[in-house]
Amino acid sequence: MSSTPVELRDVRAAALRIQHFLHTTPVLTSHSVDVLAGRQLFFKAEHLQKTGSFKARGACNAVFLEKERNPDSAGVVTHSSGNHAQAVAYAAMCLGLPCTVVVPKGTPKVKCDAICSYGAELVFCNPTPVSRVKTCASVAEETGRTIIHSSDNYDVIAGQGTIALELLNEVPDLDAIVVPTSGGGMLAGVSVTTQKIQPKCQVYAVEPVGKNLQRCLEAKQRLWSDPPTFLNTVADSMRLQAVGHLAFPIICEYTNTRVFTVTDDQMIEGMKLTFERMKQVIEAASGAGVYAAVKLIGEVQPKARKVGVILCGGNVDLDKLPWVMPITSY
Template sequence: MNTTGIGLQEVRAAYQRIQGWIHRTPVFTNEGLNKVSGRQLFFKAENLQKTGAFKARGACNAVFLEKEENPKSPGVVTHSSGNHGQAVAYAAKCAGLPCSVVVPKGTPKVKCDAIVNYGAELVFCEPSPAARKEVCAQIAEATGKAIIHPFDNYNVMAGQGTIALELLEEVPDLDAILVPISGGGMTSGIAVATHGLNPNCRVYAVEPFGKELQRSLENKKRMWDNPPRFLETIADAIRTQQVGDLTFPILCDYAESKVFSVTDDQMIEGMRFIFERMKLVVEAASGAAVYAAMNSLEDVTPPPRKVGVILCGGNVDLDHLPWIDRKTSY
C-alpha cells in the first residue's frame, strides 16, 4: 500500500475481486461528435453498468472485502444521492449481507425504487451532507453495520479505478480522460490507475458550476467554506460541493489542477447530444463530461486529441427529462 492508500496494485486486485459481478462496459465512438469537437472521443459507457452507474465497481469491492475480512458482519450501511446507494444495495445482495441506505429527501424515485428492489432498507434524511452522515452514523452505531462511504474509502476508490483499466486496455494511447466529479472517488481511482498505466494521459475533473475545485487543487489546500453543502444543480449525482478528505490529496497528486465547470444548461446540451446522436440514456452528470469534451479542451495546452469521456450513469427519471421540465417551469 502506498502513502496515498491506493495504487495500481490495489486497483488490479479490485478488478480480480469484482469482475464476475460487474459488466465490462463498452467504449463507443461517434463520427459526428468527433467532427463537432475536432478530436477523437472515446465514450466509456458506465451508464450500461450494473445498477445503471459506475458506482457498482467501488461498492462491490468494498462490500466484498467487508465480507471477506469480517465473515460475521452484521451488514453494511451507506449514505448516497442515489447511485451509490443502489450499488451498495446490489453488492450487499450479492454478498448476502443486510444493508441500509440513507438518502436525502427529494432523491429521484427511480433511484429509491431500485434501492428497495435490491432488498435494502431505505432511510430518508434532510437534504444536507451533515444530515446524511449523521443518520448513517446513527444506524451504524445501533446495528454494528459497517459504513461504506460513497467516496472517502480507499476500497471504493480502487473499485472505481477499474474503469481506467478497461478503458486504457482498449485505447492505450489516450491523451486525456474527462471525469464528472462529486466527492472524488471515481476521479481519484481513475487518476491513480491512469498514472500507473499511462503517465502521459492527463485526467481532468468536470464539475457543476459553483464547486470551485480548481482553486483548491492549484493551492493544494482545501479552500471551501464550511459547513459542506449541496450545490444547486440538476445533476443530483454530483451535487456534493467538497471532495473528500481522502480523495483530495490523491487529486492533488494525480489529477490535473485545471477543472472544467459546466452549467445546468450546458449539461443538458451534452445529455441531448448523447441521446440524439448515440441513442444512449445518460444522466446530467454524464452530460457535463460530454459538454466539456466538445467545447472546453482547446483551453488546455497542448490540446488533447484522443480523449476518454466517462459516461458515469444512466439513471434518469424519464418522466422528468430536464429539457422538458425546464421549458414547463417558465
C-alpha cells in the same frame, strides 16, 4: 513516483475481485460527435454498468472486502444521493448481507425504486450533507453495520480505478480523460490508475458551478466550508460541493489542476447531444463530461487527439427530463 494509499496493485486486485459481478462496459464512439469535437472521443459506457452507474465498481470492492475481513459482518450502511446507494445495495445483495441506505428527500424515484429492488432498507434524511452523515452514523450505531462511504474509502477508490484499467486496455494511447466529479472517489481512482499506466495522459475533473475544485487544487487545500453544502444543480449525483478528505490528496497528486466548470444548461446540452447522436440515455453528470470533451478541452489541450469520456451514469427519471421540466432547487 511517490506511494499513495491506493496503488495500481490495489486496482488490479479489485478488478479480479469484482469481475464476476459486474460488466466490462463497452467503449463507444461516434463519428458525428468526433466532428463536432474536432478530435476522437472514446466514451466509457458506465451508464450500462450494473445498477446503472460506475458506483457499482467501488461498492462491490468495498463490500466484498468487508465480508472478507469480517465474515460475521452485521451488514453495511451508506448515505448517497442515489447511485452509490444502489451500488451498495446491489453489492450487499450479491453476498446476502443486510443493507441500509440513507438518501436525501427529493432523490429521483427511479433511484429509490432501484435501491428497494435490491432488498435494502431505505431511510430518508433532510437534503443536507450534515443530515446524511448524522442519519447514517445513527443507523450504524444502532445496527452495528459498517459504513461504506461513497468516496472517502480507499477500497471504493480502488474499485473506481478499474474504469481506467479497462479504458486504457482498450485505448492505450489516450491523451486525456475527463471525469465528472462529486465526492471525488472516481476522479481519485481514475487519476492514480491512469498516471501509473499512462503518465502522459492528463486527467481532468468536470464539475458543476459552485464547486470551485480548481481553486482547491491550486492551493492544495480543501477550502470548502465545514460542514460542506449541497449545490443547486440539475445533476443530482453531483450535488456535493466538497471532495472527500481521503480522495483529495490523491487527486492533488495525480489530477491536472485545470478543472472544467459546466452549467446546468451545458450539462443538458451534453445529455441531448448523446441522446440524439449516440442514442444513449445518460444522466446530467454524464452530460457534463460530454460537454467538456466536445466544447472545452481544446482550450486547454488543443493537441489532444484522443480523449476518454466517462459516461458515469444513466439513472434518469424519464418523467422529469430536465429540458421539459423546471429544475428543482435543493
